[in-house]
Amino acid sequence: MTREELLKAIDEKYEAMGQNPDVHLSGLLHSEPMKYWDFIQVDALLGLQTQRTQLPDEMVFIMYHQINELLFKMILWEMKQISHNKTITPDKFEMHLMRISRYFDMLSDSFDVMGEGMELEQYMKFRDTLTPASGFQSAQYRQIEIASTELINLIDFRFRKTIDRNTSYEHAWDNMYWQAAGVDHSTGKKNKLMVNFEAKYKIPLIEWMKEYNEINLWTKFKQLPESDQKNIKLVNAMRHYDHTVNIDWVMHHYNAAAKYLDSGQGNAEATGGSDWQKYMHPRYQRRIFFPELWSQEELENWGIDNIESYKVLDNI
Numbered sequence: 001m002t003r004e005e006l007l008k009a010i011d012e013k014y015e016a017m018g019q020n021p022d023v024h025l026s027g028l029l030h031s032e033p034m035k036y037w038d039f040i041q042v043d044a045l046l047g048l049q050t051q052r053t054q055l056p057d058e059m060v061f062i063m064y065h066q067i068n069e070l071l072f073k074m075i076l077w078e079m080k081q082i083s084h085n086k087t088i089t090p091d092k093f094e095m096h097l098m099r100i101s102r103y104f105d106m107l108s109d110s111f112d113v114m115g116e117g118m119e120l121e122q123y124m125k126f127r128d129t130l131t132p133a134s135g136f137q138s139a140q141y142r143q144i145e146i147a148s149t150e151l152i153n154l155i156d157f158r159f160r161k162t163i164d165r166n167t168s169y170e171h172a173w174d175n176m177y178w179q180a181a182g183v184d185h186s187t188g189k190k191n192k193l194m195v196n197f198e199a200k201y202k203i204p205l206i207e208w209m210k211e212y213n214e215i216n217l218w219t220k221f222k223q224l225p226e227s228d229q230k231n232i233k234l235v236n237a238m239r240h241y242d243h244t245v246n247i248d249w250v251m252h253h254y255n256a257a258a259k260y261l262d263s264g265q266g267n268a269e270a271t272g273g274s275d276w277q278k279y280m281h282p283r284y285q286r287r288i289f290f291p292e293l294w295s296q297e298e299l300e301n302w303g304i305d306n307i308e309s310y311k312v313l314d315n316i
């Protein structure tokens with residue numbers, strides 16, 4: 001744009017708002033130039049790390065969780081651009097999915113920050129101040145799952161037969177696979193981890209389920225013309241995402257948790273109180289966002305022999 005065109009566009013913009021363009025140009029003349037720390041809100045961001053103990057490695061634990069939450073936010077940001085786009089092309093779908101997968105790959109590949117980056121003795125001490133909190137209570141993680149697939153794929157597979165599209169959201173909620181980690185096995189009642197989580201997030205997450213009921217990634221994929229559903233780049237991106245979230249990330253998380261909880265030091269219980277080995281392993285958990293995109297053999301071996309990698313398809 002030339003200077004004249006720019007000034008004309010500014011005039012038009014502010015006149016359309018009923019504002020005097022000259023006042024805004026004068027404001028531009030007097031305003032402070034932008035600075036990195038203001039734009040990125042560095043002071044606010046770096047003021048959010050509050051320890052509950054004096055153990056230095058607690059800081060690693062807090063900051064790494066915060067980094068995870070920021071990346072979860074970036075993931076949700078991309079998901080929204082797929083889900084709320086009414087005329088999405090397969091290329092755009094694939095582009096956003098790959099952005100999402102890259103963020104999840106970052107999370108998986110960096111999990112050694114937890115596994116290797118804290119002294120066992122320190123972790124065993126500061127974890128006692130966190131009970132009964134757990135990353136399990138991350139609402140953004142649940143939002144990502146819900147926005148990824150149809151609810152039936154997140155229902156505990158033991159109860160899937162009791163659920164169909166006419167089941168209430170409340171009933172679906174009570175049968176989500178992750179309810180298994182929220183039960184006190186001695187009493188059969190919900191444990192404190194779950195009671196606290198539901199008190200804060202049950203209502204907003206049920207609203208989220210409604211919002212994504214027909215615009216989650218899987219439903220959006222199925223709404224594409226049949227020929228686009230056979231687009232090999234898109235199918236591979238869908239499979240990559242499913243594998244990254246539900247095997248790769250899950251296994252990195254499991255291995256980091258095992259390092260501390262299986263260490264033989266302190267008590268081996270999860271801070272949230274789950275039967276964690278069984279709950280967290282993909283072999284048992286079997287959370288799969290897009291089951292139709294995997295072969296029978298791949299489904300049977302989920303979390304057993306396809307832990308490291310999976311087959312990138314050449315054609316369908």
Ligand code: HEM
Nearest residue numbers: 068114134135136138141178181257270271272273274276
């Ligand atoms: C040493 C580090 C970690 C340990 C020992 C650990 C341990 C656990 C355990 C035992 C559970 C099962 C629920 C429970 O009883 O608490 C769990 C769930 C979970 N944790 Fe972690 N965790 C660690 C790091 C993280 C990090 C960095 C995140 C990132 C936000 C995270 C996010 C989650 C999520 C989302 C769940 C629920 C997963 C699901 O339902 O499948 N965890 N964690």
